[in-house]
Amino acid sequence: MKRIAILGSTGTIGVQALEVLSHLDTYEVVALAAGRNVERLAEQVRRYRPQVVGVADEAARRALRELLPGERMDIVVGDEGLVACAAYPSDIVLNAVVGARGILPALATVGRGARLALANKECLVAAGDLILRAMRDAGGEMVPVDSEHCALHQCLRSGQPEEVLRLVLTASGGPFRSWPKDRMAEVTVRDALRHPNWNMGQKITIDSATMMNKGLEVIEAHHLFGVPYDKIAVLVHPESIVHSMAEFVDGSMVAQLATADMRLPIQYAITYPERSPAPWPRLNLASVGALHFEEPDFDRFPCLRLAMEAGRAGGLAPCVLNAANEVAVEAFLREQIPFLRIPEVVEAVLERVPNEVPQSVEDVLRADGQARRLAELYVAKG
Ligand SMILES: NC(=O)C1=CN([C@@H]2O[C@H](COP(=O)(O)OP(=O)(O)OC[C@H]3O[C@@H](n4cnc5c(N)ncnc54)[C@H](OP(=O)(O)O)[C@@H]3O)[C@@H](O)[C@H]2O)C=CC1
Numbered sequence: 001m002k003r004i005a006i007l008g009s010t011g012t013i014g015v016q017a018l019e020v021l022s023h024l025d026t027y028e029v030v031a032l033a034a035g036r037n038v039e040r041l042a043e044q045v046r047r048y049r050p051q052v053v054g055v056a057d058e059a060a061r062r063a064l065r066e067l068l069p070g071e072r073m074d075i076v077v078g079d080e081g082l083v084a085c086a087a088y089p090s091d092i093v094l095n096a097v098v099g100a101r102g103i104l105p106a107l108a109t110v111g112r113g114a115r116l117a118l119a120n121k122e123c124l125v126a127a128g129d130l131i132l133r134a135m136r137d138a139g140g141e142m143v144p145v146d147s148e149h150c151a152l153h154q155c156l157r158s159g160q161p162e163e164v165l166r167l168v169l170t171a172s173g174g175p176f177r178s179w180p181k182d183r184m185a186e187v188t189v190r191d192a193l194r195h196p197n198w199n200m201g202q203k204i205t206i207d208s209a210t211m212m213n214k215g216l217e218v219i220e221a222h223h224l225f226g227v228p229y230d231k232i233a234v235l236v237h238p239e240s241i242v243h244s245m246a247e248f249v250d251g252s253m254v255a256q257l258a259t260a261d262m263r264l265p266i267q268y269a270i271t272y273p274e275r276s277p278a279p280w281p282r283l284n285l286a287s288v289g290a291l292h293f294e295e296p297d298f299d300r301f302p303c304l305r306l307a308m309e310a311g312r313a314g315g316l317a318p319c320v321l322n323a324a325n326e327v328a329v330e331a332f333l334r335e336q337i338p339f340l341r342i343p344e345v346v347e348a349v350l351e352r353v354p355n356e357v358p359q360s361v362e363d364v365l366r367a368d369g370q371a372r373r374l375a376e377l378y379v380a381k382g
Pocket residue numbers: 007008009010011012013014033034035036037038055056078082095096097098099101119120121122145146147198199200201202203204262
């Protein structure tokens with residue numbers, strides 16, 4: 001039996017991960033962590049009987065205890081609780097919490113030599129160098145869950161690092177792929193939450209709509225695969241069937257294709273290097289018919305440009321970009337700012353937080369906090 005901890009178990013990735021585990025019979029769930037959805041968490045605890053359970057705050061802890069009065073489990077709370085779940089002895093930690101909150105549990109996982117199955121891209125964006133250093137020092141490993149990076153991980157199994165010419169990350173283009181710029185000023189929350197191909201949590205769905213998601217994924221790919229930014233390209237592919245590709249020096253392109261179903265990358269990250277049979281629907285290319293590709297539009301999607309610039313700038317810039325974006329997306333979801341204000345808030349914050357090379361996670365968390373406070377000020381201006 002392999003032991004697994006799932007952080008963000010009540011979210012879209014966490015729920016699908018438990019579904020994957022229900023058909024693999026060699027894994028024991030030892031830790032579950034979530035935020036405030038205690039009803040769903042209680043159901044998961046009843047079924048998987050983890051030894052430790054994390055929740056966001058004291059109110060959630062009390063509510064969970066009331067729902068499970070006789071359950072033998074340690075309940076841990078807040079960001080410290082998340083770290084405790086990641087640090088609890090296990091072979092694999094699936095980090096599927098949303099946002100920069102994923103940094104400390106990622107460090108706790110790789111720092112004890114366990115496998116980090118990584119959905120939480122924000123931790124690599126904000127603290128990629130530190131997490132990779134901790135992973136190398138402790139002999140840990142990271143296997144991506146993000147669909148594009150899972151695809152690239154598979155594509156790169158067919159060549160040596162020095163044979164790679166470039167990585168091509170595919171992007172659906174989101175719900176506004178073909179909208180003219182003036183119409184994008186009228187975007188509602190409902191419009192932006194209507195992703196064409198994927199059913200995901202709200203924050204990543206808005207990131208897909210602004211294409212910030214793809215920018216974050218470029219930075220994620222840079223860290224995961226050690227490839228410089230000038231060798232990472234983005235290509236819009238509205239069908240989300242080709243999940244990404246690696247181009248080799250001889251002109252060969254190796255792509256990974258599958259249905260748009262996150263259960264596959266989740267299972268891959270858990271069972272790697274083995275592949276297990278999967279019971280869900282498979283890709284039928286004849287019924288898909290045609291696949292389309294086009295260049296991204298950096299003018300209508302300035303978040304993509306901002307993220308790629310922040311990645312190239314390095315240092316604290318990606319952390320600042322990510323923190324400002326988290327605040328701006330939250331404000332858009334609360335209808336405090338319009339859609340097109342998201343990149344404006346991010347750009348304004350990036351211009352004001354000085355860029356340095358972080359020496360420690362404390363430097364990263366300090367810049368994250370500073371960027372959030374500034375972003376709140378810009379949000380308050382509307
Ligand atoms: N969804 C997808 O298909 C993909 C997601 N990802 C990445 O995976 C991550 C998760 O995404 P997704 O599942 O869509 O997000 P969701 O919003 O669906 O889920 C987020 C999870 O984080 C938990 N959470 C929120 N606040 C806290 C907190 N304070 N302490 C502990 N846990 C907390 C939530 O708990 P609760 O609900 O109980 O409050 C929930 O379990 C993101 O980084 C995203 O970018 C990457 C590729 C694809």
